[in-house]
Amino acid sequence: MIWPLRDKTVHEAQGLTRGPVAVRRAARRDMAACAAIYLERRRERFHWLDPDSLRPGDLQDDVRGEEIWVAEAHGQVVGFSSMYVAVSFVHNLFVRADWEGRGVGRLLMDHAVARLDWPVTLKCVVGNAPARAFYERLGFTEQRRGRSRNGVEYVLYMAPPPEG
Numbered sequence: 693m694i695w696p697l698r699d700k701t702v703h704e705a706q707g708l709t710r711g712p713v714a715v716r717r718a719a720r721r722d723m724a725a726c727a728a729i730y731l732e733r734r735r736e737r738f739h740w741l742d743p744d745s746l747r748p749g750d751l752q753d754d755v756r757g758e759e760i761w762v763a764e765a766h767g768q769v770v771g772f773s774s775m776y777v778a779v780s781f782v783h784n785l786f787v788r789a790d791w792e793g794r795g796v797g798r799l800l801m802d803h804a805v806a807r808l809d810w811p812v813t814l815k816c817v818v819g820n821a822p823a824r825a826f827y828e829r830l831g832f833t834e835q836r837r838g839r840s841r842n843g844v845e846y847v848l849y850m851a852p853p854p855e856g
Contacts, residue, residue: 713796715803718760718772725769726762726786727751733786737820758783761803763796773800780808785823801830805851812851817844 718726730751735743755774763771771787782804787796805812816823818837824847832849839845 713763713765713770713799715761715763715799718762722760722762722769722772723751726760726772729769729772729786729788730754730784732789736789737822755784759807761800761807763787763791763800765791765796771796771800773804775804775808777808780810780812782808782812782814785814797826798830805854810851810853814849815846816849817846819845 727748727750731748734750757776758774759777760772760774762769769788770791772784773782773786774784775782782801785797785800785804787800813835814827814832815838816827818824827849831852833852835848835850837845837847
């Protein structure tokens with residue numbers, strides 16, 4: 693189905709390549725590009741947050757303790773994901789605006805689900821309709837709803853089980 697890549701050793705050692713885009717473990721040199729994507733896309737899409745409250749340094753604080761992977765095309769970071777491996781939770785998935793709709797988000801999610809043990813979960817704000825539609829197209833199912841510490845309603849999604 694949508695999670696055909698299960699050999700974690702191959703993914704970690706060689707990266708995951710589809711066309712001109714490769715997924716690899718983030719390096720220190722990638723963090724400025726990831727932070728720029730994180731800031732830009734949250735300012736564009738996170739209407740429940742005050743855009744003036746968002747800062748370039750937010751990513752460093754928000755991914756502490758997480759494993760970060762980048763999607764790279766032509767030597768540039770075009771997206772990234774971060775996850776808590778121990779609990780199989782995908783925390784962030786962001787793609788540069790000019791790469792949206794070109795399969796980068798799908799590639800990053802395919803990698804995350806292949807990298808983590810099932811069940812794989814993620815949270816998405818109820819008001820983030822484009823992200824919710826994306827996850828649902830990938831077969832994620834709503835498990836429950838809740839509210840964050842700041843009162844924003846979210847959906848907890850679970851990835852479909854791996855095949856085989």
